[in-house]
Amino acid sequence: MTPGLNLDPVVRHLYVHVPFCPSICPYCDFHVLTRRAGVVEQYLAKLAEEAAQLADAYDVDLDTVYVGGGTPSFLRDAEITELARTVQRHLGWGRLENTLEINPGTVSASRATLWHDLGFDRASVGVQSLDDATLKFLGRTHDSEQARKAIETLLSRDFRVSGDLITAVPGQPLDADIHGLVSLGVGHVSAYTLTIEPGTEFARRGVTVHEDDERAGFERTEELLTSHSFTRYEISNYALPGQDSRHNLAYWQGRTYLGLGPGAAGHYPADREGILTVRRTNPHLHDWLAGERGEAVPVDATEYVTDALFMGLRLRSGIDLADLSRRSGVNVLERYGAVIARNVKRGLLVLDGLNLRATPGGWWVLNRVVTEFMEAE
Known part of the structure; x- marks a missing residue:
């Protein structure tokens, strides 16, 4: 067998990173920052430049686009419009699915209509909990009522809606959180255990998550969601029929994808003999704006297999x-x-x-x- 002979040379998936957030949650270790005067404008200009470079370098025919962050819905209406138009002009748009990550506090009926008119058809909503005390502990800027209204509004605008949920939070009423999400009508739930990463505010405070609580949340989440006809199709993801995240499935199935924006990761086709693919993570905003590129990591056949095993075994x-x-x-x-x-x-x-x-x-x-x-x- 020839390594890479059966890899699709066409890139069918795109991840766009928006690093801006209204505030930094105490558990977050992603590349995020609050906005400053002029920086979003610089970001959008550089994004267009990088999108054009990717279009020139790769054969692109997109099935999915995922705009994540950060808080993409924190962008002003003119800014998210410019971002979507930039992607569409240079790289096209996903024929199967186009996801926007959304903070509940940024949703209004008019904004949901705009996002849908721009071509987004799936919303990944950072609910995290429907309990106000838990949201306060997590440092979230929205409350439970805003989360409920956001989901109802997005569903009324014909979005497929996924709700993010954090489990194993001290004092969290997990059963009520899950029942609440289901009753609101979401078709997909991403449930992640609270993880304390080095350098985060929670780490500095000495917050801990006990393994027994982690496992209990892991098991209870599956028990409740499967009782409501959700299928656990991946370790942390549950969906009603036809509601799987097609973009994230590309990651778990070892497909190639473009990474656009500061801190964005990409998995690219290779052009060197003996190398199947190349993984690259863009530098953070300041260096990215200065034109620096992340280190390219070549993936040979053996590494490709172990990567594929790690990701693929996450799938049911x-x-x-x-x-x-x-x-x-x-x-x-x-x-x-x-x-x-x-x-x-x-x-x-x-x-x-x-x-x-x-x-x-x-x-x-x-x-x-x-x-x-x-x-x-």
Whole structure:
């Protein structure tokens, strides 16, 4: 098999990073900053320049666009309009799905109409909780009533709506949060455990998350959402039929995608023999505005396989090892057969023909399982 022979040379997915937020949440370690005079204008001008460069460098035919942050909906109406028009002019627009990340406090009926008219059809709403005390602890700038009204407004404007939820927060009424999201009519829920990252405000305060609370939230979220007909199609993501995030599926399935904007990550087709793809993360805003580019990390066949295993085993559907072998040029079952067999015996993986997937117990220790694949290279 020839490495990369069956990789799609056309890039079908685009991530756009908007780094601006109204305030910085105490748990956040993403590249975000509050806006300053003139900086958004500089950002938009540079974004157009980079979009043109990407269009010249790659064969682009987009299925999905995801505008994330930061808080993209924090951009003023003229600014988000300019961003959308820039992307559409240089790179096109997703034929299957176009997502905008939204803070509930930025939603109004007129703004939702504008976003939809610009071509966004899916809204990822940073609800995090529907409990005011929990929202205050998390440093969120919206309250529960704003979150409810935001979802209702977006649904009334024909958006597919996903609600983000943080679990394992001290004192959080998790059951009420989940029942509240479901009753509002969202078709998708992304549920992430509160993680204390070094350098964040929570880390400086000494906030901790106990593993028992993490696991309890992990399990209770699945129990409640599946009882409401949601399918857990990925470790942290649940959807009603037809509501899966098509953009995020591209990440989990090892597809290539463009990264546009400061701090944006991309997974690009390669043009060097022996290299399948290239991963690059753009520098933060100041260096990005100055024209610096992030370090390019070449991905060879072996790295491509271990990356694909790590991402693909997050999916309930797992990985088609025959397809992965065709894409990478590596006989995956032959090279990693011992690791697979060992973890099947432990009850952490299931091998059904050439489909490999993680069990619920395997999901809980997935980093450890994938480390075994990496050590077997």
